[in-house]
Amino acid sequence: MDARRNWPDLPDANGRFGAYGGRFVAETLMPLVLDLERAYRDAQADPAFAAQMSDFLRDYVGRPSPLYFAERLTEHFTKIAEAEGLGGAAKIYFKRDELNHTGAHKINNCLGQILLALRMGKTRIIAETGAGQHGVATATVCARFGLPCTVFMGATDIERQKPNVFRMKLLGAEVRPVTSGAATLKDAMNEALRDWVTNVDNTFYIIGTAAGPHPYPELVRDFQSVIGREARAQILEKEGRLPDAVMACIGGGSNAIGLFHPFIADESVRLIGVEAGGRGIDERFEHSAAINGGRPGVLHGNRTYLLQTEDGQILEGHSISAGLDYPGVGPEHAYLNDIGRAQYLSATDDEALAAFQLCARLEGILPALEPSHALARVGDVAKELGPGGLIIMNLCGRGDKDVFTVADSLGVTL
């Protein structure tokens, strides 16, 4: 049996992961987040909540998602390693969360939060969205449970993401344009927080990633941890041992923390996140690598690594994948980075684009551009671990949504 080490149960009572997290909110928001925390503790202690969750995860989301041996990709990196005079490459497995209903991992979290909202007797749901993926997942669960849904979205993003805006409308949601600031994700999140304070009594705010004030980073992590729990059991069944590394892309960090968390106490398992390196990590900030290219600060109710100027102005960020261009990262990742338990690499737009095409041709799977960033680093890790090594990479979304972006980047007119 692999060694498991005692691991502190974080966040602490104040919602802190070491120096990160917390609840930096206005006085008016404090009762709401405290109320949410009470309701969440109550749900955690109730077996009926867990049973309800697992029924919907199975029959509506389509879980468990398979753990798939990416044999041709493994052969590809093995050949490269041999040509370089190395012994070979590790086996690569994909955790196939792209097969979920709505095509990504976001539904795991939205389902958990709407069931919590129903327990709390809330009758209206709000959410923020950037690329529209979280908006679509939220609109989906709202349709399923018959709750009205308002999605705050930057006016700039509405213009850029028309298909997702239409999807949300088909699902019955109202998409409310936000024109403040740069009219993108950060501004949409501020506006959603403002609406929440104004409509305390009936409204539940479904946050889309493992960020925001405590207890959001914790509850989003818990709802996404189904990914890592399944993966851990599946690899033990297939290989009879734990993997040497688990890898995932990092936007706000929800799919990554969901995969990492059940492995945190397993000392032998390396946790590797891959941030969006955009056009390169330098002072132009044309990337979304908050850990590799940002500094700690406070945004959206928590302290974490952020893309910011010398004088603390939060920056937009850039990535070829709309789902990765959040200017921060979940606070638990900031902590895992600082204590050295997890490692954060990055991949550029071009590297992600190349990995997208490689995966399509070798495995017959169009990955979303977000996990294509993790795919872009998986070969390096496979070579480093060498033959006999085992990697699980979270294929957290499917690439159908990205074919126009990919065509554009390749200079193809559709």
Ligand SMILES: *Cc1c(COP(=O)(O)O)cnc(C)c1O
């Ligand atoms: C939204 C999204 C992401 C980024 O969000 P995380 O919270 O970092 O997981 C990554 N991949 C896909 C497919 C997404 O839709």
